[in-house]
Amino acid sequence: MSETTETRPVKGELLHEGKAKKVFKTDREDLLIQEFKNDATAFDGTKKGTIEGKGTVNCQVSAMMFKLLAENGIENHYVELLSENAMAILPVEIIPVEVVVRNITAGSLVRHRGFEEGKKLDPTIVEWYLKNNELHDPLINDSHILAFGYLDEDGMALLREKALKINEILLEFFAGIGIDLVDFKLEFGRRPDGSIILADEISPDTCRLWDKETGRKLDKDRFRFDLGDVEEAYQEILKRTATAN
Template sequence: MLTVPEGRVTNSLLYEGKAKQIYTTDQPGVLLAVFKDDATAFNAQKRGTIQRKGQVNATISAHLFRKLTAAGIPNHFLDQPEPHALHLSQLRMIPLEVVVRNVVAGSLCTRTDLPRGQVLARPLVEYFYKNDRLGDPLLNNEHIALLGLVTMDELALIRTSALQVNEILSNFYQACGIRLIDFKLEYGWGDQGLTLGDELSPDNCRLWDMRDDRVLDKDRFRHDLGGVDESYQEVLARVLKL
């Protein structure tokens, strides 16, 4: 059972997703995100547990959000009151998953028949409608305009930010001896305008060892590769060295 950290008094559970519980606090506009050890894949058709995943994902996210803050990327991170929890600024979330790809992997293989591991000439930015009932479908710019999710000017801001995040994180992970294959971002509106939200962890990033392309992310759970707990801990140890 998860323990809610002490500190800012929690008022109520606002939302529970596959990976986190979000609580209100006694500070207006401040939320408490409690990261879970639960693991899901394939739209929750596969379920399991990764030992200490909540602590790993919260700590890696906090570390990377600090790096992005230092680089001038607005994000919702405030502090880390406990190993498995973060205080976050409340955002009005945009129902888009923004995926940046540097190397062909995952669904890009099945949609394009390109070989897994092919390095892309330039980063590819894709948008998915964050809607569980519809299975989070891939959208193009015209779909986004049709649904009224954001304006085209706002979408351009999102794309620019996502590419900036990609450059910062790719360089950081390279220094850790890790290739950033692809990753998912979510954005919302807050006091800083367009603001990066959600998390940055092996749950929503594909990470391969630079020496041998060994998988270090949640694909180990998705595809029963074994060594899931150890891989998450390895990523954490490498990240915290820089």
């Protein structure tokens, strides 16, 4: 879906300001603008800060990942880059189920499930989380999704299949630039014709990325846990991603 627009969309009314991005209407019904901020939050918004240059890194990295996925048959909302930290996207109705894919133990698997960090997972874990800040994005299961009508059986199977295909593509890409893709979060949305496409972002905010050689964390965990050199880690991901293209 990465066709370019004939004329550049003009930014209109602010539709939504989230923690990491702003979404604007445009002069075209069929396009939105997604602008990436330097603001960083963690632990349900209780930790707040800014990461200089993050908006640009996340926008550029997301654009490259969306292009790569589109080339590999994964339809997504990306249309074109408009500036260093803004992109045109296709509007979707976001499905309030976040899909998390895990290749290596980290994060909540360590904090809440008692697993040791850094163990390879086989099979890959796919998890569903309800996208609801007030409820702190709780883990949910297939029955919850069916009972509350977020997706039917086919929709769940489709999202799982897409998530695993995306995982294969991204695992290979990141391996090529010396990075282990530990885990990541995806959001999907419905187009007016009922089709479901990938939306939101794919960036060091939404992926855990570890250097293959040193194990160094090159993602938002540096901010979450005050590991230092946060800006430098984001720049490193941008640099490696850009040189791979």
